[in-house]
Amino acid sequence: MKKKAILLLFLGVIGLLSAQINKDQEQLRAIYDQALTNGKAYDWLNYLSNQIGGRLSGSVQAQHAVEYTKKQLDSLGLDRVWLQPVMVPKWVRGTAEFAYFETQPGLTTNVPICALGGSVATPDGGLKAALVEVQGIEDLEKLGKEKIEGKIVFYNRPMDPTQISTFTAYSGCVDQRYAGAMEAAKYGAVGVLVRSMNLRLDDYPHTGSISYGDTPAENRIPAAAISTKGAELLSATLKLNPSIKFYFHQTCKVFPDTESYNVIGEIKGSEFPDEIMIVGGHLDSWDLGDGSHDDGAGVVQSMEVLRLIKANGYKPKRTIRVVLFMNEENGLRGGNKYAEVAKSKKENHVFALESDAGGFTPRGFSFDCSDANFNQVKSWESLFEPYLIHMFVRGGSGADVGPLKDENIVLAGLRPDSQRYFDHHHAENDTFEHVNKRELELGAATMASLVYLFDTYGTVKPAKIKG
Numbered sequence: 001m002k003k004k005a006i007l008l009l010f011l012g013v014i015g016l017l018s019a020q021i022n023k024d025q026e027q028l029r030a031i032y033d034q035a036l037t038n039g040k041a042y043d044w045l046n047y048l049s050n051q052i053g054g055r056l057s058g059s060v061q062a063q064h065a066v067e068y069t070k071k072q073l074d075s076l077g078l079d080r081v082w083l084q085p086v087m088v089p090k091w092v093r094g095t096a097e098f099a100y101f102e103t104q105p106g107l108t109t110n111v112p113i114c115a116l117g118g119s120v121a122t123p124d125g126g127l128k129a130a131l132v133e134v135q136g137i138e139d140l141e142k143l144g145k146e147k148i149e150g151k152i153v154f155y156n157r158p159m160d161p162t163q164i165s166t167f168t169a170y171s172g173c174v175d176q177r178y179a180g181a182m183e184a185a186k187y188g189a190v191g192v193l194v195r196s197m198n199l200r201l202d203d204y205p206h207t208g209s210i211s212y213g214d215t216p217a218e219n220r221i222p223a224a225a226i227s228t229k230g231a232e233l234l235s236a237t238l239k240l241n242p243s244i245k246f247y248f249h250q251t252c253k254v255f256p257d258t259e260s261y262n263v264i265g266e267i268k269g270s271e272f273p274d275e276i277m278i279v280g281g282h283l284d285s286w287d288l289g290d291g292s293h294d295d296g297a298g299v300v301q302s303m304e305v306l307r308l309i310k311a312n313g314y315k316p317k318r319t320i321r322v323v324l325f326m327n328e329e330n331g332l333r334g335g336n337k338y339a340e341v342a343k344s345k346k347e348n349h350v351f352a353l354e355s356d357a358g359g360f361t362p363r364g365f366s367f368d369c370s371d372a373n374f375n376q377v378k379s380w381e382s383l384f385e386p387y388l389i390h391m392f393v394r395g396g397s398g399a400d401v402g403p404l405k406d407e408n409i410v411l412a413g414l415r416p417d418s419q420r421y422f423d424h425h426h427a428e429n430d431t432f433e434h435v436n437k438r439e440l441e442l443g444a445a446t447m448a449s450l451v452y453l454f455d456t457y458g459t460v461k462p463a464k465i466k467g
């Protein structure tokens with residue numbers, strides 16, 4: 001009799017569990033169906049890219065993007081939509097940059113360059129100097145001041161093509177761009193030229209932010225990126241003739257900080273409204289292209305997550321917010337402001353997911369959280385198999401959600417296929433036609449599915465030690 005009761009209880013639990021699994025499978029199916037048949041992400045991205053364009057912090061386009069996305073969120077029937085003010089830096093590129101190298105007086109070859117974000121201008125009339133090619137910042141010390149002073153330092157270490165994650169290859173190179181000018185100035189360089197962060201050989205220079213650290217204003221030297229083909233040509237020419245001169249001209253300028261906004265919308269939780277889950281991307285972009293992959297895609301996917309929840313009539317237990325962060329590219333002011341306000345209001349953020357790796361085919365997520373939470377998340381992986389999502393790994397999440405990190409929160413980043421991302425990243429060809437509608441929609445559905453599962457099961461509380 002007792003054995004029979006235990007058996008029945010056991011079967012009952014199994015039954016409940018399999019009913020829950022069936023329910024989860026059905027919910028995911030409904031999310032993907034809705035995204036693929038009735039999705040709004042692609043239309044929103046079309047407007048953001050083609051009607052507004054590149055959205056550098058402090059620009060008119062960034063302001064238009066704030067107004068447009070707020071209006072679209074207002075139309076979704078969320079419980080609340082608001083703007084969160086944040087002061088942002090304002091850097092303006094100025095007139096088109098121009099560069100050439102001179103093999104002998106009067107014999108010049110033009111190469112494509114662009115100013116790096118935050119750089120100072122060249123002197124009026126441009127800057128002309130001899131070059132010294134290096135493979136990285138560590139070479140500066142070996143060369144010393146006598147070989148660098150008065151020259152333009154040319155950083156030419158390429159991204160490592162053997163890395164399967166192109167983000168890893170990017171991380172292995174980006175110090176040249178970010179800190180190259182600050183470091184070269186210490187040795188008396190007059191300017192820096194950085195090989196674009198791009199695995200492909202082409203003619204697009206790729207911008208991106210730099211830092212001068214605490215270099216005094218009078219010692220700041222101009223920094224530009226050169227296209228990968230330009231870098232190869234320049235390097236080959238330098239080998240034949242190390243005394244060639246390089247000329248470049250750029251008129252970029254920093255203006256005083258200006259007010260902008262994070263755009264936020266939320267659905268209030270029905271059971272645990274004080275547990276907040278967020279999905280987001282960054283609303284600002286570089287100015288050369290229209291910022292479709294970086295990060296227009298993440299913006300519209302995050303908006304789509306909330307639309308999918310509403311469209312499928314799903315009532316979340318926890319509060320779910322979309323946050324469109326301003327100024328990820330050259331300041332992270334939006335991400336820092338959001339976390340600062342959350343902390344001052346003692347809000348309890350339990351989950352934050354960012355999409356900022358392009359609008360390509362989703363492969364999975366990377367998670368920054370406790371072991372217990374990662375084990376739970378990992379147990380959901382098989383639910384995603386029908387959608388060819390198979391990569392649930394530990395790793396970084398996203399720059400904008402990073403400031404929310406504490407020991408309890410689950411931080412996550414959508415991980416799309418990365419092979420083509422750096423063909424477009426921060427360049428003139430980061431444009432709408434390079435985003436595939438289905439890939440974008442699959443990413444949004446994948447994000448919404450994770451949000452649904454996390455809302456259903458919640459955070460795993462760390463085991464309490466008794467005694």
Ligand SMILES: [Zn+2]
Pocket residue numbers: 282294295328356
């Ligand atoms: Zn980005």
